[in-house]
Amino acid sequence: MNRVFNFSAGPSMLPLEVLEKAQKEFVSYGTTGMSVMEMSHRSKAYEEIIFGAEANLRELMAVPDNYSILFLQGGGSTQFAMVPLNLMNKNNKADYVKTGQWSKKAISEAQKYGKVNVVASSEDTVFNYIPTLDPSKFDKEADYFYMTLNNTIYGTHIPDSLIPNTNGVPIVGDMSSNILAERYDISKFGLVFAGAQKNLGPAGLTIAIVRNDLMGNAMDITPTMLKYDTHAKEKSLYNTPPTYSIYFAGLVFEWVKSLGGVDAMQKINEEKASILYDFLDNSKLFKGTVVKKDRSLMNAPFILPAEELNAKFIKEASAKGFVNLKGHRTVGGMRASIYNAMPIEGVKALVEFMGKFELENK
Numbered sequence: 001m002n003r004v005f006n007f008s009a010g011p012s013m014l015p016l017e018v019l020e021k022a023q024k025e026f027v028s029y030g031t032t033g034m035s036v037m038e039m040s041h042r043s044k045a046y047e048e049i050i051f052g053a054e055a056n057l058r059e060l061m062a063v064p065d066n067y068s069i070l071f072l073q074g075g076g077s078t079q080f081a082m083v084p085l086n087l088m089n090k091n092n093k094a095d096y097v098k099t100g101q102w103s104k105k106a107i108s109e110a111q112k113y114g115k116v117n118v119v120a121s122s123e124d125t126v127f128n129y130i131p132t133l134d135p136s137k138f139d140k141e142a143d144y145f146y147m148t149l150n151n152t153i154y155g156t157h158i159p160d161s162l163i164p165n166t167n168g169v170p171i172v173g174d175m176s177s178n179i180l181a182e183r184y185d186i187s188k189f190g191l192v193f194a195g196a197q198k199n200l201g202p203a204g205l206t207i208a209i210v211r212n213d214l215m216g217n218a219m220d221i222t223p224t225m226l227k228y229d230t231h232a233k234e235k236s237l238y239n240t241p242p243t244y245s246i247y248f249a250g251l252v253f254e255w256v257k258s259l260g261g262v263d264a265m266q267k268i269n270e271e272k273a274s275i276l277y278d279f280l281d282n283s284k285l286f287k288g289t290v291v292k293k294d295r296s297l298m299n300a301p302f303i304l305p306a307e308e309l310n311a312k313f314i315k316e317a318s319a320k321g322f323v324n325l326k327g328h329r330t331v332g333g334m335r336a337s338i339y340n341a342m343p344i345e346g347v348k349a350l351v352e353f354m355g356k357f358e359l360e361n362k
């Protein structure tokens, strides 16, 4: 078996142990005599899978009892519409923090349904930092306050310690690229969501964690499938959910638990990130693109002094089994995505390779 170190931003690397467990169970799950893919979502065996996954995620993220965990489809991008459709229901306006492409997309989607107030932006320097949040700019009458917690493309994050006090305005957090990677106090939020394909499992599953009192007041035009309460009332079994992706995410939840949970995962992620960032800070050739204090634990963009060198590095790295290091088209250079499933050995090996490249190209 020849596995590479895959630094893709998403879909991304999955834990080998989990892939192997899924492989073992692929053709016949337990005593059912069938693959999970072939099971009715109404069967007893499948109910155990989905409710077990939900219970484990609730435990891992310490989700309080007054929140529902929903297994949805449509990716993070569908949440950009679902959030305003369901929550812009009192004053028809919301506050947004603009920290990258994903918040820009969320903003333009929300503008279709109501008024968006951008309370802070880091667009002036291509989103390489997290802007200061000044509560005097917050709208007390906003229906919600929206932020992207990890900016996958630009490599910044808003950790739990920077979640502002919004005086009761529910906070919505896009956790697509850092769910289960660092600790957040869910009780600070009204709603968080995440597409699965970065930290949780295969694409096709989107998780939303919604405070119960925020459901049930969607705009009249909201399609049934886009109402959170439709799914909450039926425990994510209103229609056929993405059954296999949920099963697989459930295996990933068990894997995170086996490593000690989210706090242990965060420690490992901090160690991995610091290996890479320490190298970048000491290198005379490579340079990180993000303001130090705001650097993401998950996505590390970096550049070399010339475009030809970037291309050369990506090519040589790829030949050595460090793949998908090309940066996003709006940033250029490189980006190493080091999600939960990237082992520390992968980061150490990458840094060693970068060191060699530096010696050969000074």
Ligand SMILES: *Cc1c(COP(=O)(O)O)cnc(C)c1O
Binding pocket: 010, 074, 075, 076, 077, 078, 102, 148, 150, 151, 152, 174, 175, 176, 177, 195, 196, 198
């Ligand atoms: C990937 C990503 C999205 C979009 O996810 P899709 O599932 O492709 O719709 C949204 N927000 C963030 C922060 C992301 O990283």
